[in-house]
Amino acid sequence: MWWLSCFLLPVVRLYLAGLKVLLYQLLNRSFALPVLPRQDGRVAIVTGGARGMGLETSRHLAGLGMHVVIAGNEEDEGLAAVKKIQQETDQGKVEFMYLDLASLKSVRQFVQRFKSKGLPLHVLINNAGVMLVPERKTEDGFELHFGLNYLGHFLLTNLLLDTLRKSGKSGQCSRIVTISSATHYGGRLDLNNLQGRSCYCAHGAYSQSKLALVLFTYHLQDRLCAQGDPVTANAVDPGMVDTDLYENLCSPAQLAKRPVAKLLFRTPAEGASTAIYAATAAELEGAGGLYLYNGRKTESSVTSYDEQLQGRLWMQSCALVGLQKA
Numbered sequence: 001m002w003w004l005s006c007f008l009l010p011v012v013r014l015y016l017a018g019l020k021v022l023l024y025q026l027l028n029r030s031f032a033l034p035v036l037p038r039q040d041g042r043v044a045i046v047t048g049g050a051r052g053m054g055l056e057t058s059r060h061l062a063g064l065g066m067h068v069v070i071a072g073n074e075e076d077e078g079l080a081a082v083k084k085i086q087q088e089t090d091q092g093k094v095e096f097m098y099l100d101l102a103s104l105k106s107v108r109q110f111v112q113r114f115k116s117k118g119l120p121l122h123v124l125i126n127n128a129g130v131m132l133v134p135e136r137k138t139e140d141g142f143e144l145h146f147g148l149n150y151l152g153h154f155l156l157t158n159l160l161l162d163t164l165r166k167s168g169k170s171g172q173c174s175r176i177v178t179i180s181s182a183t184h185y186g187g188r189l190d191l192n193n194l195q196g197r198s199c200y201c202a203h204g205a206y207s208q209s210k211l212a213l214v215l216f217t218y219h220l221q222d223r224l225c226a227q228g229d230p231v232t233a234n235a236v237d238p239g240m241v242d243t244d245l246y247e248n249l250c251s252p253a254q255l256a257k258r259p260v261a262k263l264l265f266r267t268p269a270e271g272a273s274t275a276i277y278a279a280t281a282a283e284l285e286g287a288g289g290l291y292l293y294n295g296r297k298t299e300s301s302v303t304s305y306d307e308q309l310q311g312r313l314w315m316q317s318c319a320l321v322g323l324q325k326a
């Protein structure tokens, strides 16, 4: 019955999580952003900031006066996003920098180029992601969802931590906002099969990567707290949002999704609202280790609070990306 736990259960768990979200969205309005404080002089990096929720986040942060760096692997789309935002707002500053999260070398090069600008960094939004991609490996040989959604952001965040630390201060912490998903509730993290080698299921791989991001966020927050760093880390669940993320759904599922998305999915602007809130709201100053959904603190999965698992994942991730484990 290995196929049951390998293929069927991850698919069922992912769709159940999706149904629960849709039911919530049917009965509840999307979180409406309050008036947020100006962000003049502050700098943000938004991964995958050229389209979908990332674009909405970049647009909103720039509108608040931030200098936004859109970090992505599609240069034309990134430059078009910069142009669009510049046409819409004369506030802030927006630029594109190339970053392929599916390549550890690219992550390192991005950080080097960003640091050579001598800019501070007040907000890091780990937003980029892919979903339900057929079995594929990153440049470094990691399963794509795990390697791109999770490990790429793990390395990026760790390499930017010193800049985030220097840029934050007591009463005005730098903020790390990581986009997870309700699919993490159905996620299983098998430390012996992080790469999906023993059996591959795209649904399980996506859920696992989103669970890993929550485990990572909580452990990171504990470390930041223990060191007294002026940096906070929170995870955000944007709900179900009508974006290109669903492009890998099989054709029948695509057909079924269209009318449902029209009725029940959030727009990218609505989906981005909790991340924007986490990045800027005054009432969240100093608050870390939260899982935020629809603008509110929410319980994440039981597994995500397993401190032993968080620690083991951190150590294993350090080894995989070649970071010191201290």
Ligand SMILES: NC(=O)c1ccc[n+]([C@@H]2O[C@H](COP(=O)([O-])OP(=O)(O)OC[C@H]3O[C@@H](n4cnc5c(N)ncnc54)[C@H](O)[C@@H]3O)[C@@H](O)[C@H]2O)c1
Residues within 6 Å of the ligand: 047, 048, 049, 050, 051, 052, 053, 054, 071, 072, 073, 074, 099, 100, 101, 102, 126, 127, 128, 129, 130, 131, 148, 179, 180, 181, 182, 237, 238, 239, 240, 241, 242, 243, 244, 245, 246
């Ligand atoms: N849409 C939803 O319903 C939903 C639900 C829960 C969570 N999320 C999460 O929200 C985040 C944003 O997704 P979205 O819905 O806006 O989808 P999207 O497809 O519109 O955006 C994904 C972004 O990630 C970027 N990206 C993909 N591969 C990359 C790579 N190798 N290097 C750098 N950037 C890369 C893309 O260029 C794009 O800008 C993702 O992390 C996704 O998992 C989305």
